[in-house]
Amino acid sequence: xxxxxxxxxxxxxxxxxxxxxxxxxxxxxxxxxxxxxxxxxxxxxxxxxxxxxxxxxxxxxxxxxxxxxxxxxxxxxxxxxxxxxxxxxxxxxxxxxxxxxxxxxxxxxxxxxxxxxxxxxxxxxxxxxxxxxxxxxxxxxxxxxxxxxxxxxxxxxxxxxxxxxxxxxxxxxxxxxxxxxxxxxxxxxxxxxxxxxxxxxxxxxxxxxxxxxxxxxxxxxxxxxxxxxxxxxxxxxxxxxxxxxxxxxxxxxxxxxxxxxxxxxxxxxxxxxxxxxxxxxxxxxxxxxxxxxxxxxxxxxxxxxxxxxxxxxxxxxxxxxxxxxxxxxxxxxxxxxxxxxxxxxxxxxxxxxxxxxxxxxxxxxxxxxxxxxxxxxxxxxxxxxxxxxxxxxxxxxxxxxxxxxxxxxxxxxxxxxxxxxxxxxxxxxxxxxxxxxxxxxx
Numbered sequence: 001x002x003x004x005x006x007x008x009x010x011x012x013x014x015x016x017x018x019x020x021x022x023x024x025x026x027x028x029x030x031x032x033x034x035x036x037x038x039x040x041x042x043x044x045x046x047x048x049x050x051x052x053x054x055x056x057x058x059x060x061x062x063x064x065x066x067x068x069x070x071x072x073x074x075x076x077x078x079x080x081x082x083x084x085x086x087x088x089x090x091x092x093x094x095x096x097x098x099x100x101x102x103x104x105x106x107x108x109x110x111x112x113x114x115x116x117x118x119x120x121x122x123x124x125x126x127x128x129x130x131x132x133x134x135x136x137x138x139x140x141x142x143x144x145x146x147x148x149x150x151x152x153x154x155x156x157x158x159x160x161x162x163x164x165x166x167x168x169x170x171x172x173x174x175x176x177x178x179x180x181x182x183x184x185x186x187x188x189x190x191x192x193x194x195x196x197x198x199x200x201x202x203x204x205x206x207x208x209x210x211x212x213x214x215x216x217x218x219x220x221x222x223x224x225x226x227x228x229x230x231x232x233x234x235x236x237x238x239x240x241x242x243x244x245x246x247x248x249x250x251x252x253x254x255x256x257x258x259x260x261x262x263x264x265x266x267x268x269x270x271x272x273x274x275x276x277x278x279x280x281x282x283x284x285x286x287x288x289x290x291x292x293x294x295x296x297x298x299x300x301x302x303x304x305x306x307x308x309x310x311x312x313x314x315x316x317x318x319x320x321x322x323x324x325x326x327x328x329x330x331x332x333x334x335x336x337x338x339x340x341x342x343x344x345x346x347x348x349x350x351x352x353x354x355x356x357x358x359x360x361x362x363x364x365x366x367x368x369x370x371x372x373x374x375x376x377x378x379x380x381x382x383x384x385x386x387x388x389x390x391x392x393x394x395x396x397x398x399x400x401x402x403x404x405x406x407x408x409x410x411x412x413x414x415x416x417x418x419x420x421x422x423x424x425x426x427x428x429x430x431x432x433x434x435x436x437x438x439x440x441x442x
Contacts, residue, residue, distance in 0.1 A: 059245035064164050067233060071160050072153075074237040081145075081152035088138075088145035095138035098131065099124040104303070113308060120303020120316050128295030129288075137285040144278045150437075151271040158434035159236055165426040167229040168247045169419055170222065176415055177215070177222040183387070184208070184215035187404060190395045204401040211405060257362050257432060267354055271437045276343075276350040283343040287336035293329045296322045354435055361431040368425035375418040383411040 072078065102122040109115040191208040194200045230241035257263065267273060301318035390407040393399040 059243055061245045061248045062233075063248040064161070067164055067236075068157070068160050070237040070239070071156055074239075075156055076238065078149075078152050078156050081149040085142070085145040085149040088142035092135070092138045092142050095135045096131075099126065104301075116305060116307040116309070118303055118305040118316055120301050120318070122299050122301045124297055124299050126297050128292040130292045130295075130297070133285065133289040133292045137282065137289055140278065140282045140285045144275065144282060147271060147275045147278055151275060154271050154434055154437050156236065158430050160233075161430040161433065162427060163229065163233040163236065164247065164249075165423065165430065167226070167233055167244075168249065169423045169426075170225040170229040171247060173419055174219070174222040174226050176419070177219040180412060180415075181212070181215040181219045183391075183408070184212040187391060187394075187408070188212045190391065191401060194395070194397070199397055200401065207401055207405060211408065257365060257429075260359060260362065263358055263362065263432075263436065264355060266436050266438070267351075267358060269437070270354065270435055272354055272435070273347075273351060276347040280340070280343040280347050283336070283340040287333070287340050290329060290332045290336040293332070294324075296324060358432065358435050361428045361435065365425055365428035365432065368421045368428060372418060372421040372425060375414060375421060379414045380411075380418060383407070383414040387411045 102124075104118075104120050104122055106118045107115060108117075188205070188208040188211070191200070191205045195202050195205045227241055230244040234240055234244050298319055298321040301316065301320070303316040305314040305316050306312075307314060387404075387407040387410075390399055390404045394401060394404045
């Protein structure tokens with residue numbers, strides 16, 4: 001279970017409750033400041049290999065709407081999808097065009113006195129609704145391109161929301177790591193004072209040094225995660241991490257998701273399902289076009305023939321029509337019909353997949369919010385209280401340092417789980433918005 005490791009702070013707090021009364025009756029001492037002037041400390045060799053995290057570059061704060069505006073204005077993938085939609089309009093225009101007439105010239109004989117020359121215009125006449133079927137197919141393809149652009153916009157919105165949330169969590173992890181490093185420094189200072197007073201063996205200071213070194217490593221990793229998250233967000237508009245500052249956002253949680261029945265109704269208008277439906281429309285339009293091609297198109301001719309031998313002009317009328325003896329377009333018709341059947345089944349499959357993804361995302365959102373609430377309201381306060389009691393009791397000689405380390409580890413784990421559950425909830429919320437094509441973004 002997700003909370004199996006969180007029972008330890010509660011048990012530890014209960015075990016130390018009796019001792020806390022005695023500790024509280026004692027004269028409380030203010031937390032000592034870190035002792036940086038003793039080069040002979042036990043932690044000097046350990047911390048020598050832990051670099052102090054560099055400060056983050058100073059940049060203007062960034063909010064979710066600002067990040068969204070930047071991404072919409074400069075994201076290459078979105079711009080490419082929009083150009084694709086514009087290009088599809090040219091296909092619609094071309095589908096409306098009728099066949100061009102043909103100008104033909106022929107000559108019989110080469111001698112001037114006996115030759116005859118013919119000049120005529122040939123025009124193909126489309127029958128069977130081929131032009132209308134071709135226009136419907138082009139319009140369906142144009143609709144597909146517009147839906148592709150809409151889907152690209154929804155996907156970009158999901159990426160902006162997700163990466164902005166990841167940056168927020170990385171910043172929170174950094175703040176937490178700084179607090180942990182400060183707590184570890186206080187613990188080390190307390191251990192050194194007790195070692196100097198001869199109340200505990202030097203091993204206690206060594207353990208505290210290891211704990212502080214681990215806290216410094218955690219702080220360095222958290223700083224690196226913030227820089228990486230900033231670069232990931234800025235890459236959506238081809239920017240750099242240097243132009244992304246601290247996130248600015250309200251801390252209000254999004255409203256609870258609606259029930260599955262309501263979400264399934266909304267799913268019918270989602271970009272992904274509309275795309276699958278448009279693919280079916282394209283397949284059917286293609287089938288109609290291939291069926292219209294069964295009817296052969298005649299070519300009519302009108303011209304004039306000059307016969308030098310008789311010395312006069314003659315009107316030439318003609319008509320030609322292909323004979324479907326060898327090619328009746330049966331193969332293309334069969335292929336188009338089966339493509340339509342395939343698109344219909346793919347639409348059903350896509351609907352089932354989206355429903356399953358929507359159900360999973362909703363369950364993840366509900367569960368993660370519940371766990372984050374429980375961790376924030378119950379587990380974290382108990383873990384913090386247990387750690388404070390253990391540290392104060394250690395300073396007064398009531399507990400050994402293993403109790404402090406145990407309480408510290410429980411506090412670290414509880415805080416990390418709290419951040420992870422909040423991140424999972426935000427990711428699930430963004431996934432639901434992507435599946436439904438909705439968002440709180442402007």
